[in-house]
Amino acid sequence: MIGCFSSFCVVNQTLVLRLPNGLSRTLLKGPFLKTQHNSQKVQQLLSRKVYMSNSENLKEESVWDYPRPPRLERTRQRLRVVHRGKVIADTQDGYRILETSHPPTYYFPPESVNRSLFRESNLKTFCEFKGTAIYYDIHVKQVVIRNGAWCYPETEGLYKPISGYFSFYGSKFDEAYVGNEKIIPQEGDFYGGWITKNLKGPFKGAPGTRFW
Structure with a gap:
């Protein structure tokens, strides 16, 4: 669920990284404020080089x-x-x-x-x-x-x-x-x-x- 206002959004969702061995890692959990700072944080998490080798x-x-x-x-x-x-x-x-x-x-x-x-x-x-x-x-x-x-x-x-x-x-x-x-x-x-x-x-x- 996303509620939007003029200066920010409240996002109620979970960002989960799926790993190839069937496990998962939760990166972010909502609700959180979708400000410019948090948007940058999400982008950094999504673009981060994650080593999944085992x-x-x-x-x-x-x-x-x-x-x-x-x-x-x-x-x-x-x-x-x-x-x-x-x-x-x-x-x-x-x-x-x-x-x-x-x-x-x-x-x-x-x-x-x-x-x-x-x-x-x-x-x-x-x-x-x-x-x-x-x-x-x-x-x-x-x-x-x-x-x-x-x-x-x-x-x-x-x-x-x-x-x-x-x-x-x-x-x-x-x-x-x-x-x-x-x-x-x-x-x-x-x-x-x-x-x-x-x-x-x-x-x-x-x-x-x-x-x-």
Whole structure:
């Protein structure tokens, strides 16, 4: 029910955000005064970027069903990297690479990372599929995370969409998340995959698995 006057309206309604998992969140409840201030507030609520990603919605996957050459696919799961309470990267517009025996590696668009913390290191590696990767040290509160992130600046072919994107070693940071789930880093110091509870192994990376 809406009652209108010359200078304001009284609105008796509820604004509810419907979430994909069947839940809902009430943002506003009436009655309230529909003044210019409240109209701006409603617009801010409606335009606010709401992260609804939840790793509990991920289907079960076996890393032995992943292909080789690896598959690149978009993911709308919220991806985050945090160290000492500071957000290093945060996106819901990333990619993941799926390769036989490996947990996924996740790639963040450049606008989603805090580049002010990055310093290019001298390390470079070569991938037969994606080309040459360059690495970055991450500087956070007087701590330097050596070679904590990498990037393929000139990837071609199937992997061209991730040119200039960044990926992170979960093992080198305090926290890394897929959706609401804190990941388990892939073993070893080279591959950098992120393990979530929906994944089935065994996973490459531990001693003795180099030639899997």
